[in-house]
Amino acid sequence: MLTKDKEKLEALKQTIDDVKQKRYSDSYLIAVLHKAQALYGYLSEDVIDVIAVDMDIPTAHIWGVATFYHYFNLTPQGRHQIDVCLGTACYVKGAAQLVETLKQQLKIDMGQTTQDDLFTLKPARCLGACGLAPVVMIDDTIHGELTPKKMSDIINKHKRNAHKK
Numbered sequence: 001m002l003t004k005d006k007e008k009l010e011a012l013k014q015t016i017d018d019v020k021q022k023r024y025s026d027s028y029l030i031a032v033l034h035k036a037q038a039l040y041g042y043l044s045e046d047v048i049d050v051i052a053v054d055m056d057i058p059t060a061h062i063w064g065v066a067t068f069y070h071y072f073n074l075t076p077q078g079r080h081q082i083d084v085c086l087g088t089a090c091y092v093k094g095a096a097q098l099v100e101t102l103k104q105q106l107k108i109d110m111g112q113t114t115q116d117d118l119f120t121l122k123p124a125r126c127l128g129a130c131g132l133a134p135v136v137m138i139d140d141t142i143h144g145e146l147t148p149k150k151m152s153d154i155i156n157k158h159k160r161n162a163h164k165k
């Protein structure tokens with residue numbers, strides 16, 4: 001249960017208290033969901049339940065908002081987030097081959113997290129670096145002009161670094 005962490009729960013409740021002073025609307029709920037995701041990494045059932053009770057909003061409505069915005073994670077995320085650009089420029093330069101390489105190497109599908117919790121694989125729209133197509137963003141770093149081989153080497157490097165820690 002994510003909400004067992006007292007410090008994080010208090011921080012979440014503080015955010016809820018802050019928005020409660022204001023008039024309720026979905027934008028305040030979204031602010032609380034952002035805070036919850038920043039604290040826990042994703043929105044679990046117990047976290048949503050706390051928000052529903054404290055904000056006096058039906059759980060179904062909160063799930064509706066959380067699933068509507070692709071930004072929110074509803075499952076645990078890996079330590080590294082891999083966003084594969086599937087925008088037009090990247091697609092014509094071989095993004096599909098990169099996706100295949102990543103799926104095979106990590107043994108997961110788009111939207112999934114590896115068994116060791118190291119990587120989460122996600123599709124992305126144009127990342128604003130079309131000149132470097134095809135592009136993949138890992139955490140906050142853009143990797144451009146990728147080939148399946150370069151992609152695979154980058155993943156292996158991340159794996160090696162993770163095992164050093």
Ligand code: FES
Nearest residue numbers: 087090126127129
């Ligand atoms: S289409 Fe991939 S960065 Fe623009």
